Each structure stands twice: as C-alpha cells, then as structure tokens.
Amino acid sequence: MITPILLCGGSGTRLWPLSRKSYPKQFVPLVGEHSLFQQTAMRLNSDDFSAPHILTGSDFRFIVTEQLMEVGIDPGAILIEPEGRNTAPAILAATYAIAQKDPDALMLVASSDHVVPDAEAFRAAVLAGAEAAQNGQIVTFGIRPTYPETGYGYLELQEDPGDFEPRIIALNRFVEKPDHDKAEQMLASGNFLWNAGIFLFSAKTMMAACKEHAPNLLAPVKASVDQGEPDLGFLRFAPEPWSQAEDISIDYAIMERAPNLSVVPFGGEWSDLGSWEAVRRTGEADDNGVVTNGSATAIDCQNVLLRSEDDSQTIVGIGLENIVAVAMPDAVLVADASRSPDVRKAVSELKAKKLKQATMLPRDHRPWGWFESLAIGQRFQVKRIVVHPGAALSLQSHHHRSEHWIVVEGTAKVTVDDKVQLVSENQSVYIPLGAVHRMENPGKVPMVLIEVQTGTYLGEDDIIRYEDIYARG
Secondary structure (H helix, E strand, C coil), X not given: CEEEEEECCCCCHHHCCCCECCECHHHCCCCCCCCHHHHHHHHCCCCCECCCEEEEEHHHHHHHHHHHHHCCCCXXXXXXXXXXXXXXXXXXXXXXXXXXXXXXXXXXEEECCCECCCHHHHHHHHHHCHHHHHCCCEEEEEECCCCCCCCCCEEEECCCCCCCCCCCEEEEEEECCCCHHHHHHHHHHCCEEEEEEEEEEEHHHHHHHHHHHCHHHHHHHHHHHHCCEEECCEEECCHHHHHCCCCCCHHHHHXXXXXXEEEEEECCCCECCCCHHHHHHHCCCCCCCCEEECCEEEECCECCEEEECCCCCCEEEECCECEEEEECCCCEEEEEHHHHHHHHHHHHHHHHCCCHHHCCCCEEEECCEEEEEEEECCCEEEEEXXXXXXXXXXXXXXXXXXXXXXXXXXXXXEEECCEEEEECCCCEEEECXXXXXXXXXXXXXXXXXXXXXXXXXXXXXXXEEEECCCCCC
C-alpha cells in the first residue's frame, strides 16, 4: 500500500482573482465539477493506496474535511502547519510522522492542484516505481513535454523514454526553468521531461536522505511533530520549533543532492495550472482556440480565455486575440495571455494598496458554511448566510452591533440568551446588542438566511465566543 501525502497549503496567487489567499485554487473547480484537491484525492483512491495524509494550514482544515466528505474519502490524517515553510519541512514532517509507525511505508508526495485527466494511467506510473522506491530509490515523475514551457523545471534522463511506457529510468540531472531558446533545444532532444514535483519513496529512505543532505531540518521538524497537539481530529505541529525550520523546497534541500534518484516517464496529459494561459490550454477550446466558462460569449476571437465566475455576470469578448479575461463580482482581470504568469505582480500591487480583493473572496468560507455581504453602509450591513446541515455557529455576542435574522430557506434553531426557538422560512428573529446568541441548522438541507446588522462597528473581529464546536479562538 502506498500512502498519498497531499500538499494543499499554497495561496495560488497566479490565478487571481478566482484563487486568493482566503480560498486558493486547489479548492476551486477550475476544470470539471470537482475541485483540484478533490480530483487529486479521487485519483489516488484505489486498492493500491491507503487513506491520504493531508498537509495544510489552519485556515483550510475544515475546507479539507468538507471537500473530502463530499467525495466520500476519509483522510488518514490531517496535519496542520503553523505557517508555510516551503515543501521540505512539510514533507519531512509527514515522513517522520509515518516513519515512527512504519519505516518501510511507501509515500507518494503530490501537490493538490494538478490536473491529470487519465487517473488510471497515472496510477500505473506510480505503481511502476514502487519496487524501486521500496529498494531505496527516490522516484520522481517526468511529464512528456508538448511545447517549450519556460515556467517548469526539467529532468534530464540518461536515456530516451521512447514510447513512454511507465518504467524506471536513471536521472541525469535537474534543470532549472529555462529561457525559451533553451526550452526549445531540450524539447527537440527528446530526453528532457517536465518536472512534475511528485515523489515516491519509503519513509526510511527519505529520513536517511534528510539526515545526509539537510541535517539542519531534522531537529526543528522532529520537535514540532513530537510536540504537536491533537485538535478535533487534526494534528497541529508545535509552532515554536516549526519556526526554526529553514524555509526551503524539497528540490533544493534534498532532491538535487541525492544520488539515488530515478524517473518514471508519464506520457499522459498533465498541468499544474500555474497560469491562466495554462488553464486555457487545459480547457475545451473551439476551432479558434477560444475557451469559455460560465456566462461568457466570444465573437471573432482567437486564443482567448473568457470566464464569468458568477451567474449574475455576463462577459463578452469581441475581436480579441491572445487575451485572458476573468470576471468576479468584486474584481476583473484582463491580461495578454503571454503575461498571465505576471498576475502575482498585480496581487502584490493590490496588497500594497491594502485592497481586500488582493486576498479575500466576496464569499467567506467557515467551518459551518459560508457568508457573503450583499450591501454595506456606514452603520449597516446585509449578509447572506448559508449553514450546512447539522452545523452551528459559535455561541457569541457583540459589543457594537445588533442583528436581525430572516430565514429564507430551511429552518434555524436560534438561541438568544435563555430563549431557544425554531425559526422557519419567512420568519425572523431580532438579536439585541450584547445578547448571547447562536444559530444552528437542525435540518437535512442547507439553511439560508439574510442577516441585517446595524451598529457603530461591523467588523468580523467584534465577536466574543463562549462556546464553539470548531474550537476556534
């Protein structure tokens, strides 16, 4: 059995405005009906794989469990990083946690935001590397390059992969992201593959590699795992030793130094969706290379991506060439397709201007569901709130605002001080300033209500929590 280790703590700024720090691209259904994270978990859900271990941040821990539940997958463990320290500490922490139970366990480390349409072929490639991994090799996976991509690193193989049947081939060297001319040369040579950043190894092999090539990582990572605390089924790594671990990628820390690396070539489709142009390449294009999503219309366009991410918005492109346009309720991106990797620069500019659109989506996801603001004034705010079946908000009060709740779908169980009542569709309840209150959904379907807030301060930090089933501070 192989244990998948899914990395899903990234912020995905290159696919702004759809992907933001509050809800990054791995949790978004960019291609198909499921999110990229769900597709990754489903791709590795077979008899040859055990339950996945998830590495993520505290903000995403409930999103991870919710999305896995939606596709019927139970996680083996959800490991919470106190802060992002790049891939080397994260992978080593998962390896150490597993090695304590079974040093011979095989682990497959994969990002949770890749697209691999042929799941069966990918699993076959993984299994083709299992014996070598069991025998002490660190196996990586090389993707058949289809164009001279400058945004990927490359793997130089010691022989031509031929028909791309999955088999072990010796790795000659890693190659950094090339310029266009170098990428064209490597594409023509035939023995250079895209580096997918996916690795298969045994726990004891990786622990030995870290001890030899990155010994400075061992002490802080081990201490963080050993001092970690269980929290509602999650394992939170201890923050103080974690902060002492070097912020470094697994490639730089170990892979480029280790002599025991092999490659399995993969000839199927693959993309890390690292830019909007990559999304266009992955989508179903018409004869003119036009890809549309949602309420989008293209007229006389070529090589264009048009996406509307809200049913209430329509986007129309006329006579466009090599353009990416993505419309969100609070932000719109229009860019030359060749400049789509520079979207992260735009995010940095928005952060410098302290605009919330840089990091926050209009829809704010919480463990119990989500909410979005419909209207905001100086002393009022109107929200739509959706609560999952069986979920409950914390028992709380506010210093600066009162609230009026109107249920529009389902039934709410509402606590206001000592009074508990059921509030059905078209009924409402008033929450006076300072009252201790809670909202729950006792039903089997999502409950939707409209909340009208009035007061001198309407920020989300005006919450005093008394009880919370999600153990938030």
